[in-house]
Amino acid sequence: MQRILSSQLTAQVGQTVRIAGHVHRRRLLRSVAFLIVRDAAGLAQVVVTDAAVRAAVAALPEETVVEVVGTVVANTAASAGVELTAPTVRPLGPPAAPPPFDLYRPTLTASLPTQLDHAPVALRHPTRSAALRISAAAVAGFRAALDARDFVEIQTPKVVASSTESGANVFALDWFGRPAYLAQSPQFYKQLMVGVFERVYEVGPVFRAEPHDTVRHLAQYTSLDAELGYVADHRDVMAVLRDTLAGMLDTVVDRAGAAVARLDVAVPRVPAEIPAVHFTEALRIAAAPADEPDLAPAHERALGEWARVEHGSDFLFVTGYPMAKRPFYTHPDPARPAYSNGFDLLFRGLELVTGGQRLHRHADYLAALAARGEPVEPYAGYVDAFRHGMPPHGGFAIGLERLVARLTGARNIREVAAFPRDLNRLTP
Amino acid sequence: MQRILSSQLTAQVGQTVRIAGHVHRRRLLRSVAFLIVRDAAGLAQVVVTDAAVRAAVAALPEETVVEVVGTVVANTAASAGVELTAPTVRPLGPPAAPPPFDLYRPTLTASLPTQLDHAPVALRHPTRSAALRISAAAVAGFRAALDARDFVEIQTPKVVASSTESGANVFALDWFGRPAYLAQSPQFYKQLMVGVFERVYEVGPVFRAEPHDTVRHLAQYTSLDAELGYVADHRDVMAVLRDTLAGMLDTVVDRAGAAVARLDVAVPRVPAEIPAVHFTEALRIAAAPADEPDLAPAHERALGEWARVEHGSDFLFVTGYPMAKRPFYTHPDPARPAYSNGFDLLFRGLELVTGGQRLHRHADYLAALAARGEPVEPYAGYVDAFRHGMPPHGGFAIGLERLVARLTGARNIREVAAFPRDLNRLTP
Numbered sequence: 001m002q003r004i005l006s007s008q009l010t011a012q013v014g015q016t017v018r019i020a021g022h023v024h025r026r027r028l029l030r031s032v033a034f035l036i037v038r039d040a041a042g043l044a045q046v047v048v049t050d051a052a053v054r055a056a057v058a059a060l061p062e063e064t065v066v067e068v069v070g071t072v073v074a075n076t077a078a079s080a081g082v083e084l085t086a087p088t089v090r091p092l093g094p095p096a097a098p099p100p101f102d103l104y105r106p107t108l109t110a111s112l113p114t115q116l117d118h119a120p121v122a123l124r125h126p127t128r129s130a131a132l133r134i135s136a137a138a139v140a141g142f143r144a145a146l147d148a149r150d151f152v153e154i155q156t157p158k159v160v161a162s163s164t165e166s167g168a169n170v171f172a173l174d175w176f177g178r179p180a181y182l183a184q185s186p187q188f189y190k191q192l193m194v195g196v197f198e199r200v201y202e203v204g205p206v207f208r209a210e211p212h213d214t215v216r217h218l219a220q221y222t223s224l225d226a227e228l229g230y231v232a233d234h235r236d237v238m239a240v241l242r243d244t245l246a247g248m249l250d251t252v253v254d255r256a257g258a259a260v261a262r263l264d265v266a267v268p269r270v271p272a273e274i275p276a277v278h279f280t281e282a283l284r285i286a287a288a289p290a291d292e293p294d295l296a297p298a299h300e301r302a303l304g305e306w307a308r309v310e311h312g313s314d315f316l317f318v319t320g321y322p323m324a325k326r327p328f329y330t331h332p333d334p335a336r337p338a339y340s341n342g343f344d345l346l347f348r349g350l351e352l353v354t355g356g357q358r359l360h361r362h363a364d365y366l367a368a369l370a371a372r373g374e375p376v377e378p379y380a381g382y383v384d385a386f387r388h389g390m391p392p393h394g395g396f397a398i399g400l401e402r403l404v405a406r407l408t409g410a411r412n413i414r415e416v417a418a419f420p421r422d423l424n425r426l427t428p
Numbered sequence: 429m430q431r432i433l434s435s436q437l438t439a440q441v442g443q444t445v446r447i448a449g450h451v452h453r454r455r456l457l458r459s460v461a462f463l464i465v466r467d468a469a470g471l472a473q474v475v476v477t478d479a480a481v482r483a484a485v486a487a488l489p490e491e492t493v494v495e496v497v498g499t500v501v502a503n504t505a506a507s508a509g510v511e512l513t514a515p516t517v518r519p520l521g522p523p524a525a526p527p528p529f530d531l532y533r534p535t536l537t538a539s540l541p542t543q544l545d546h547a548p549v550a551l552r553h554p555t556r557s558a559a560l561r562i563s564a565a566a567v568a569g570f571r572a573a574l575d576a577r578d579f580v581e582i583q584t585p586k587v588v589a590s591s592t593e594s595g596a597n598v599f600a601l602d603w604f605g606r607p608a609y610l611a612q613s614p615q616f617y618k619q620l621m622v623g624v625f626e627r628v629y630e631v632g633p634v635f636r637a638e639p640h641d642t643v644r645h646l647a648q649y650t651s652l653d654a655e656l657g658y659v660a661d662h663r664d665v666m667a668v669l670r671d672t673l674a675g676m677l678d679t680v681v682d683r684a685g686a687a688v689a690r691l692d693v694a695v696p697r698v699p700a701e702i703p704a705v706h707f708t709e710a711l712r713i714a715a716a717p718a719d720e721p722d723l724a725p726a727h728e729r730a731l732g733e734w735a736r737v738e739h740g741s742d743f744l745f746v747t748g749y750p751m752a753k754r755p756f757y758t759h760p761d762p763a764r765p766a767y768s769n770g771f772d773l774l775f776r777g778l779e780l781v782t783g784g785q786r787l788h789r790h791a792d793y794l795a796a797l798a799a800r801g802e803p804v805e806p807y808a809g810y811v812d813a814f815r816h817g818m819p820p821h822g823g824f825a826i827g828l829e830r831l832v833a834r835l836t837g838a839r840n841i842r843e844v845a846a847f848p849r850d851l852n853r854l855t856p
């Protein structure tokens with residue numbers, strides 16, 4: 001008999017079926033016992049009246065993996081409207097040791113550090129797994145949106161000879177006796193691949209040796225990177241980002257609807273045109289001094305609130321960040337060279353995406369590095385490629401965990417990563 | 429005027445259009461000049477008769493990025509059946525420096541090391557980019573096949589506290605002052621996630637500090653990993669692998685048809701049931717001594733030939749490898765405990781996929797580690813999870829670059845990786 005999932009039971013009333021899953025909960029009442037089985041699709045209630053089966057169930061602690069064969073009976077009192085009766089129950093492994101916290105309660109009461117220490121078990125809780133389902137759907141939506149726009153997926157090196165984003169916060173390693181670094185982003189590679197495919201994306205891990213323990217930083221996170229050529233300026237990039245984001249959120253609703261409901265997520269609407277303000281205007285809106293070189297978190301929150309009130313939008317582009325605060329490959333605004341063609345996308349007052357137009361002329365790279373007092377040599381393999389013709393281009397990078405955390409209202413980004421890595425955490 | 433791609437020209441005869449791309453080739457004849465523009469979709473021929481435009485084209489070396497506005501005219505002599513006439517030509521950047529090898533020739537004549545040294549330019553050649561398009565399609569097919577079977581995509585740590593596959597060939601790094609390693613596979617994590625989602629997959633980089641310089645090993649490659657619970661044994665895993673592989677190859681044909689044609693790839697048919705032989709039988713077929721503990725490359729080639737002749741199949745499963753040669757988490761064959769429920773899939777006589785059933789009982793892990801004289805402590809976070817109930821499960825891992833190399837007939841796996849990493853190569 002083929003195993004079926006708990007979600008398929010309602011279509012099988014009157015039939016004898018086989019299900020399998022973890023023992024989620026047992027309730028041993030005087031005249032009857034209830035066994036709740038948890039599988040990938042949800043929960044199934046099994047009603048036990050036979051004394052021998054009851055004794056067997058009594059000996060199977062929560063989380064033991066079992067197989068149940070029984071008859072499906074409609075029961076409006078059961079949560080799914082059906083339950084299994086006259087069951088045989090067979091363990092598929094030895095009795096489980098009790099987890100360090102109860103998985104059958106509506107919420108996990110253990111502290112986050114305890115959950116993270118026991119991640120393989122904590123992630124079984126529906127609230128934790130729901131966030132990861134949303135994450136998977138968001139990634140699928142990212143790819144689908146870009147596939148539909150003729151982007152080509154790439155895989156690039158995660159170990160590099162020189163740091164990409166800055167000399168700081170980089171993990172060093174020994175590469176067959178040579179110094180090397182974990183890639184902080186696929187930035188250089190995705191740009192170079194614009195010369196090959198015009199439009200590329202990558203989903204992959206990036207590494208930041210963040211020396212601070214904050215609720216919004218991970219030392220490894222999943223970066224959703226896209227880059228496209230033949231743009232007029234950063235606004236072409238922003239338009240693709242807008243459509244990508246809309247595709248991601250649509251896919252989250254389509255493919256992770258149950259998870260969205262479980263976490264009570266209000267999936268935002270992406271406006272047909274996301275409001276955009278220039279950095280100088282953003283400072284004014286946030287009541288920040290006009291000579292601030294960057295936006296502080298409080299400024300971002302004020303801008304998020306402004307976008308909500310003024311535009312009814314959860315999203316806001318801030319464009320034209322000062323060149324001094326952007327990486328050397330950033331393209332300046334031709335009309336105001338102290339400002340960049342770089343942008344951030346704020347989501348509910350938090351920076352979610354960074355992007356912009358990049359330099360595409362070899363001479364501009366040399367000048368940009370010289371202006372910062374940086375040598376060309378560490379970047380030679382990257383910069384040299386621009387001698388051989390590169391189109392105007394730009395791109396963006398979305399932090400997956402940051403997006404999911406903001407979407408689900410998680411207070412700590414570690415809640416939406418399966419096995420987070422940070423300053424203190426290298427296991428499990 | 430919106431830019432269009434070269435592939436769209438045939439539908440625009442008589443219209444004035446804008447295209448853009450790299451100068452692929454110029455031919456300056458006495459009475460006319462031809463400019464071939466290469467974009468993401470292919471090549472477009474531009475006919476220049478105007479003296480001033482001709483002079484401009486003469487000053488634009490190959491690989492310069494240009495924009496051309498002209499009138500589309502049917503010409504059966506042109507390769508696409510159309511060409512652009514009466515053009516204006518505008519460079520989108522400075523004149524390009526000549527690449528170190530000609531990109532306009534049908535094949536790249538530079539040696540592979542030279543190509544790899546100049547990867548950003550070499551990958552622009554249609555033969556090199558075609559392999560990467562096939563690679564992208566194969567990954568898309570992997571995901572689609574598993575998505576359709578209720579697998580959930582996961583992202584797992586690439587930096588770990590202890591090595592996964594063996595103590596050897598591991599890259600060490602400094603994690604905030606603590607020793608850490610690059611993950612050799614997502615093996616432990618995908619198993620643990622079976623306890624959460626039952627069926628999971630991951631596409632991501634893995635790292636092997638291979639001390640040898642061979643044509644079939646990379647120090648970083650892309651592993652396509654899947655793992656599923658509630659299996660009877662390894663044969664359930666093999667069935668999913670068969671369907672996944674068929675889906676991947678179908679997607680390669682659907683999404684990368686032009687690349688398949690370009691490289692003259694004979695995409696193999698995956699039999700409805702891939703032939704399978706036990707390891708002991710495989711030794712006999714390969715005329716190897718009966719006490720060989722593993723299959724040598726020559727044995728694999730003989731088996732590939734046997735599968736082709738006897739079964740008309742490019743694929744062959746070898747099951748039941750000796751336990752001594754498989755990792756500690758491998759499930760033994762209950763009937764013959766010296767042999768495993770592990771398998772390899774050979775593709776045209778080369779190992780392409782490794783998989784099998786895994787241990788799922790905590791006590792079995794302790795016994796397996798003890799039998800190998802290995803301490804439990806480095807694996808504690810992994811092994812402990814099995815105390816809390818895990819279903820019988822198994823999985824497999826496909827080496828993406830190895831698959832694409834074998835499919836395209838590449839002699840060296842480095843031909844199908846954008847920026848390969850090996851013993852000697854850390855740039856570009």
